[in-house]
Amino acid sequence: MRKIRVIGIGSGDPDQLTLQAVKALNTVDVFFILDKGREKSDLTRLRHEILQRHAVERPYRLMEAQDPERDRTVSSAAYAPAVDDWRRRRADRCEEMIRDGLADGECGAFLVWGDPSLYDSTLAILEDILARGAVSFDYDVIPGISSVSALAARHRTGLNRVGRPVQITTGRRLSEGFPEGADDVVVMLDAHQEFTRLAEPDLHIHWGAYLGTPDEILISGRLGEVADRIRAVREEARARKGWIMDTYLLRRERGDVDRPGE
Structure with a gap:
């Protein structure tokens, strides 16, 4: 069985990671990163800095995919369908990374800005992937310091x-x-x-x-x-x-x- 860890990494300071999060980082074989493009490259860079500073006890691999764009100009009436469409496309990318990048018995992780429970789509996306039935895995959640x-x-x-x-x-x-x-x-x-x-x-x-x-x-x-x-x-x-x-x-x-x- 594959395992996924959803790890809250705080609001931007690598020192905000909890001891639980640091321990979790050092159990991971593959870190999945959704690249938000050049404008938001700081977010990817900070994730790499966190790994370089805290994931030091074992070798790991990185797998990156382009984060799909979301239409932020829609009206209030079209907002929910637009978000649903964006989450579906994001789930497609995450499913591909898990399927192609994580072998049976390995542990993968998504590093979530702030706390995974607060205005973040990762948990809903993982449930969507499991419901599709093409990829199976277990997952847990490590809380983080929110903004x-x-x-x-x-x-x-x-x-x-x-x-x-x-x-x-x-x-x-x-x-x-x-x-x-x-x-x-x-x-x-x-x-x-x-x-x-x-x-x-x-x-x-x-x-x-x-x-x-x-x-x-x-x-x-x-x-x-x-x-x-x-x-x-x-x-x-x-x-x-x-x-x-x-x-x-x-x-x-x-x-x-x-x-x-x-």
Whole structure:
């Protein structure tokens, strides 16, 4: 039986790997890497750096394939079908790598940015491949430090406050308005900076880009005072590097919930 390990590698700092992740790296025969192209070559380079630093106890092989492009210009109505199509094509690539690159009895691994449980498609793709029935394998999951955890740590804040929940959502959902009943909202995958469209005067933002990397950028303050600055810094960074990954926490300032989290 082939074995696959899905290993969370943190948000960009090779030192963010857990001891469990380091141990897992050193059980792997083949690392599968989906290349996102020249613009995002930093992501591939950091994966190689992690392997060179931490996968040192045994020889391993690398197998790379081109990550299929996803149409990011579709309307809200076409979003789910577009993602389904992209995942299917991505599953095709992963299935080919597992079938052609991993022998029976060997262990392969996918290195997942952040944590595999949070806005990542790898687990769903592996289940899809198994459901097809052409390739069989067992797999396990090693958690990682997410960009959400890294964001809170870098801004020296908690995600929740006493007696209040925290909600994690996407920029696409934030475009529908600030979530009802929420005071603390983490937003990921916001390509259109939906926070700039919020008119609530009592919102505070903790924003971070390229978290855990040498290019890390952090900005915080009242949303109305720093939104334009974040937008300008984000646009400049994206133009300079060709890509950007950012996450932010929106916090409504209310006297009855402003005490630190439990």
